[in-house]
Amino acid sequence: xxxxxxxxxxxxxxxxxxxxxxxxxxxxxxxxxxxxxxxxxxxxxxxxxxxxxxxxxxxxxxxxxxxxxxxxxxxxxxxxxxxxxxxxxxxxxxxxxxxxxxxxxxxxxxxxxxxxxxxxxxxxxxxxxxxxxxxxxxxxxxxxxxxxxxxxxxxxxxxxxxxxxxxxxxxxxxxxxxxxxxxxxxxxxxxxxxxxxxxxxxxxxxxxxxxxxxxxxxxxxxxxxxxxxxxxxxxxxxxxxxxxxxxxxxxxxxxxxxxxxxxxxxxxxxxxxxxxxxxxxxxxxxxxxxxxxxxxxxxxxxxxxxxxxxxxxxxxxxxxxxxxxxxxxxxxxxxxxxxxxxxxxxxxx
Amino acid sequence: xxxxxxxxxxxxxxxxxxxxxxxxxxxxxxxxxxxxxxxxxxxxxxxxxxxxxxxxxxxxxxxxxxxxxxxxxxxxxxxxxxxxxxxxxxxxxxxxxxxxxxxxxxxxxxxxxxxxxxxxxxxxxxxxxxxxxxxxxxxxxxxxxxxxxxxxxxxxxxxxxxxxxxxxxxxxxxxxxxxxxxxxxxxxxxxxxxxxxxxxxxxxxxxxxxxxxxxxxxxxxxxxxxxxxxxxxxxxxxxxxxxxxxxxxxxxxxxxxxxxxxxxxxxxxxxxxxxxxxxxxxxxxxxxxxxxxxxxxxxxxxxxxxxxxxxxxxxxxxxxxxxxxxxxxxxxxxxxxxxxxxxxxxxxx
Numbered sequence: 001x002x003x004x005x006x007x008x009x010x011x012x013x014x015x016x017x018x019x020x021x022x023x024x025x026x027x028x029x030x031x032x033x034x035x036x037x038x039x040x041x042x043x044x045x046x047x048x049x050x051x052x053x054x055x056x057x058x059x060x061x062x063x064x065x066x067x068x069x070x071x072x073x074x075x076x077x078x079x080x081x082x083x084x085x086x087x088x089x090x091x092x093x094x095x096x097x098x099x100x101x102x103x104x105x106x107x108x109x110x111x112x113x114x115x116x117x118x119x120x121x122x123x124x125x126x127x128x129x130x131x132x133x134x135x136x137x138x139x140x141x142x143x144x145x146x147x148x149x150x151x152x153x154x155x156x157x158x159x160x161x162x163x164x165x166x167x168x169x170x171x172x173x174x175x176x177x178x179x180x181x182x183x184x185x186x187x188x189x190x191x192x193x194x195x196x197x198x199x200x201x202x203x204x205x206x207x208x209x210x211x212x213x214x215x216x217x218x219x220x221x222x223x224x225x226x227x228x229x230x231x232x233x234x235x236x237x238x239x240x241x242x243x244x245x246x247x248x249x250x251x252x253x254x255x256x257x258x259x260x261x262x263x264x265x266x267x268x269x270x271x272x273x274x275x276x277x278x279x280x281x282x283x284x285x286x287x288x289x290x291x292x293x294x295x296x297x298x299x300x301x302x303x304x305x306x307x308x309x310x311x312x313x314x315x316x317x318x319x320x321x322x323x324x325x326x327x328x329x330x331x332x333x334x335x336x337x338x339x340x341x342x343x344x345x346x347x348x349x
Numbered sequence: 350x351x352x353x354x355x356x357x358x359x360x361x362x363x364x365x366x367x368x369x370x371x372x373x374x375x376x377x378x379x380x381x382x383x384x385x386x387x388x389x390x391x392x393x394x395x396x397x398x399x400x401x402x403x404x405x406x407x408x409x410x411x412x413x414x415x416x417x418x419x420x421x422x423x424x425x426x427x428x429x430x431x432x433x434x435x436x437x438x439x440x441x442x443x444x445x446x447x448x449x450x451x452x453x454x455x456x457x458x459x460x461x462x463x464x465x466x467x468x469x470x471x472x473x474x475x476x477x478x479x480x481x482x483x484x485x486x487x488x489x490x491x492x493x494x495x496x497x498x499x500x501x502x503x504x505x506x507x508x509x510x511x512x513x514x515x516x517x518x519x520x521x522x523x524x525x526x527x528x529x530x531x532x533x534x535x536x537x538x539x540x541x542x543x544x545x546x547x548x549x550x551x552x553x554x555x556x557x558x559x560x561x562x563x564x565x566x567x568x569x570x571x572x573x574x575x576x577x578x579x580x581x582x583x584x585x586x587x588x589x590x591x592x593x594x595x596x597x598x599x600x601x602x603x604x605x606x607x608x609x610x611x612x613x614x615x616x617x618x619x620x621x622x623x624x625x626x627x628x629x630x631x632x633x634x635x636x637x638x639x640x641x642x643x644x645x646x647x648x649x650x651x652x653x654x655x656x657x658x659x660x661x662x663x664x665x666x667x668x669x670x671x672x673x674x675x676x677x678x679x680x681x682x683x684x685x686x687x688x689x690x691x692x693x694x695x696x697x698x
Contacts, residue, residue, distance in 0.1 A: 149665070153502035153608040155558045155597065159532075170529070173556075177526030180519070182602025183508075183679075184651040207522075208647040209504045209599055209606055211659050211673040216638045220619065220661045229664065242665035246608040246673060248504065250558055251600050253531025257558055259502040259595040261610075270569065289565045298537040298557040310560050312569045315578065316498070316591035324560040324595060330532075 001030045002346050003064055005089065007080065008071035009034035009054055010043060012163040013094065016335040017069065018047055028346045035061050035068075037076075062087040066349055067342045070094060071334065085122030092341045094126040094334055096223075099231055101125070106234045108132065109340045110282050111139035116344050124341055129333030130154050130213075130224060130247060131231040133256045134325045136282050136306045136332070141321075142236055144276045146265035149242035152228055155250045155257040156213060157297065160329050161200035166253055168199050172206035173251070182207040201249060210249040222247055255297035256329040263320045270311050273321055277308055282332070287311050300326035304336055350379045351695055352413050354438065356429065357420035358383035358403055359392060361512040362443065365684040366418065367396055377695045384410050384417075386425075411436040415698055416691045419443060420683065434471030441690045443475040443683055445572075448580055450474070455583045457481065458689045459631050460488030465693050473690055478682030479503050479562075479573060479596060480580040482605045483674045485631050485655045485681070490670075491585055493625045495614035498591035501577055504599045504606040505562060506646065509678050510549035515602055517548050521555035522600070531556040550598060559598040571596055604646035605678040612669045619660050622670055626657055631681070636660050649675035653685055 008014045014036075021027060032047050034054045041056040055061050057080060062068060068084040070077050070093040077095035084091045098104040098121075105115035106125045116124055127135065138147060158169035172192055181187050188204045203210045214223030228245035232238075242263075250257075278285050286293045287309035295307035306327045314320035327333055357363045363385075370376060381396050383403045390405040404410050406429060411417060417433040419426050419442040426444035433440045447453040447470075454464035455474045465473055476484065487496060507518035521541055530536050537553045552559045563572030577594035581587075591612075599606075626632050635642045636658035644656035655676045663669035676682055 151500045151610045151666075153595075155504070155599070166532075170527075173522060174526045177523045178519075182647070182650065183515075185648055188647040202641050203645050204647050207601055208645050209601060210645055211606070211608070211643050212638060219664070220636070220638060220659065221664075222638070244610055244663045244666060244669070244671055246502075246610075246659065246671055248606075248608065248673075250504070252556055252558060257560070257597075259560070259597065261500045261593055261595075287569070289561060289569060289571070292551050294560050296552050296557050296559055298531070298553050299534055301531065302533040310569065310595065314593045315568070315570075317500075317593060320593070322593055322595055324597075 002028050002066045002349055003031045003033065004029040004342060005033040005035055005062065005065045005068040007035040007057060007068060009045065010036045010040040011071055012159055012166065013071040013330055013334040016330040017339060018045065020331065020335055020339050022048055033061065033065060059083050059087065062089050065089040067092060067345055069338050069342055071338065081123050090119065090345050091123045092126060092338050093123055094338050096128065096227065098123050099125040099127065100234065106231060107341050108135045108139065108235050108337060109344050110136050110280070111235055112237065113344050116341060117348065126334070126338040126341060127231045127235060128227040129160055129329040130156060130256055131228050132333045132337055133306065133327035133329065134258050134260055135235055136280060137277060137308050137325055138232070138262065139236060140276050140280050140283070141262065141273060145268045147236065147238060147241060147262060148265050149263040150232060151261040152245040153259045154245065154247045155252070156247060157252040157254045157256055157329055158205060159254040160213070160256065165200045168201065169205050169251055169253060171195055172204060176206045205249060205251050208251065211246065213247045213249055252297045254328060254330055255301040255326050256333060257295065257297055257324065257326045260323050260325060261314065261320060262323065263317065266319065268319055268321055270313055273311050282306060283308055285309065295324055295326035297326050301328050303328060304331055306332060351377050351415045351698055352380045352382065353378040353691060354382040354384055354411065354414045354417040356384040356406060356417060358394065359385045359389040360420055361508055361515065362420040362679055362683040365679040366688060367394065369680070369684055369688050371397055382410065382414060408432050408436065411438050414438040416441060416694055418687050418691055420687065430472050439468065439694050440472045441475060441687050442472055443687050445477065445576065447472050448474040448476065449583065455580060456690050457484045457488065457584055457686060458693050459485050459629070460584055461586065462693050465690060466697065475683070475687045475690060476580045476584060477576040478509055478678040479505060479605055480577050481682045481686055482655065482676035482678065483607050483609055484584055485629060486626060486657050486674055487581070487611065488585060489625050489629050489632065490611065490622060494617045496585065496587060496590060496611060497614050498612040499581060500610040501594040502608045503594065503596045504601070505596060506601040506603045506605055506678055507554060508603040509605065514549045517550065518554050518600055518602060520544055521553060525555045554598060554600050557600065560595065562596045562598055601646045603677060603679055604650040604675050605682060606644065606646055606673065606675045609672050609674060610663065610669060611672065612666065615668065617668055617670055619662055622660050631655060632657055634658065644673055644675035646675050650677050652677060653680055655681060
């Protein structure tokens with residue numbers, strides 16, 4: 001009689017969560033409760049073939065809930081995850097509100113599942129989608145070779161900004177399609193002049209890349225870049241891991257890609273990395289350039305595994321690999337990992 | 350009475366070359382000769398207001414030519430640049446045929462203009478467009494702080510593959526626009542099924558990023574990635590510069606972007622880097638995230654300067670900066686730099 005609640009059930013990640021639940025052969029839940037803000041409460045969604053009416057987010061909605069998954073803005077999580085916990089639920093939160101709280105574990109089941117049991121606040125955090133995209137691979141390589149440093153550049157999809165990000169990219173693509181654009185400064189921006197001013201992105205995304213995600217932090221860093229650093233350290237349990245990230249939005253609907261320069265404390269070869277990564281159940285290796293095989297978002301999207309390829313031994317940096325990683329930011333990067341944490345917790349209840 | 354020839358005048362780079370020449374207040378040429386293969390010979394193009402008939406590429410076309418610019422495939426350059434040189438012209442070649450030849454200088458005028466005089470074969474090479482996009486910035490920073498290592502991830506535009514690359518990206522964008530695509534594996538590829546099989550790209554580029562450019566080399570490296578390493582070393586005159594590059598194609602028409610992690614032998618701060626880069630005539634700094642200012646291809650395209658921003662001091666790597674650089678790959682990355690080499694040489698004739 002385990003009851004699951006999904007808060008933010010009608011958003012981009014919430015919808016993916018329901019897809020994942022629908023696709024599971026069996027689930028440990030006696031009830032799945034969908035919860036959203038007043039704007040979406042009352043909607044009826046199908047979950048595993050049954051109609052479920054979306055309920056309003058209020059304290060009583062958590063009564064009898066064992067595990068409550070949150071995919072809502074930071075400030076909503078900050079307020080409501082403790083409410084769920086106070087009513088006896090384990091809150092698994094995908095916002096940034098609790099990730100760096102020392103009393104909240106930050107969990108990627110294939111890397112640090114044990115941490116899920118250590119939750120003094122009754123809250124477990126799900127990592128940022130950019131960090132998550134490389135964690136299965138980095139966790140496996142770290143166990144074998146001892147990770148010491150990461151230099152990361154991201155190629156982040158529009159859906160990292162939610163359904164609004166997807167809608168905006170598609171509107172922008174329709175506005176530029178069939179036009180001879182992209183070879184004069186500002187002509188893409190001009191072509192988008194008829195779209196609404198408000199965009200989830202701070203610059204045109206169609207025919208462009210935008211080296212900015214999140215808010216401005218000290219030293220010119222974006223919040224997204226610091227999340228990659230701080231969350232990687234916490235998940236991998238390497239407090240002094242050296243990390244530099246540059247986060248860039250690209251005109252892809254869903255699936256974040258990362259170019260990773262990873263340095264280890266022990267000798268590492270491409271063959272050894274292939275062996276380690278190939279043995280992971282949640283990783284698919286696509287690494288045969290001669291056969292046209294490497295990871296791309298268009299192939300990786302919609303799947304659960306992290307796709308890894310382009311593994312090369314750095315020519316000039318000792319004990320260092322270059323690799324390219326693609327992960328569906330709505331699935332492993334958000335809904336799937338959150339749900340896997342819930343399954344991990346449910347197994348112990 | 351200095352005569353200039355442009356070989357490959359009708360391609361994407363050749364057309365940009367003519368635009369650049371048209372925009373110059375004055376030119377040192379008494380004649381500008383346009384040259385192309387049989388497919389394009391006989392066409393009439395306007396250059397600085399005058400009709401010029403494109404001539405066939407044959408040995409006699411170089412008679413009387415002082416400087417011959419080549420923008421043609423490697424094998425055409427390999428055959429014809431020496432022919433031009435043997436007839437007395439200085440050949441300035443934008444192919445990969447001669448770049449790593451120790452008897453051929455590889456020139457970026459603001460970095461190593463002096464090298465242009467040292468041309469025992471009568472040939473000067475223009476660097477690869479990806480390398481070139483960061484050379485003005487890296488040259489200036491190296492002079493001041495002593496560059497020792499580069500980790501680079503590229504966001505390369507379709508026009509790096511010529512006019513065919515531009516045409517393909519636009520056809521792909523038209524095929525995906527207005528459709529709900531990009532969230533299921535393979536749905537972008539399906540939407541492109543009606544396009545011709547032959548593409549300059551080895552995977553769909555619309556709604557995608559493709560971590561491959563060039564041909565396969567030892568160790569799983571792409572030729573493009575090794576060019577970034579080897580050409581950076583040669584241009585900057587640092588034979589032991591440590592370089593790792595990951596080259597990725599993105600759905601942008603024109604302008605390559607690079608995320609650069611640069612390590613120096615001397616102490617470097619963001620302020621000092623701003624001062625050095627801000628003083629360069631061929632660099633525009635856009636580095637004020639609070640005001641929404643950072644480099645993007647949509648802004649940088651069509652301009653001569655390299656646009657540099659997102660400069661951050663690495664938090665965990667000593668004497669290291671992160672930066673983001675955008676350069677028009679058809680202009681500074683190809684036609685402009687080639688033409689600037691020609692101007693440098695013309696001034697000495």
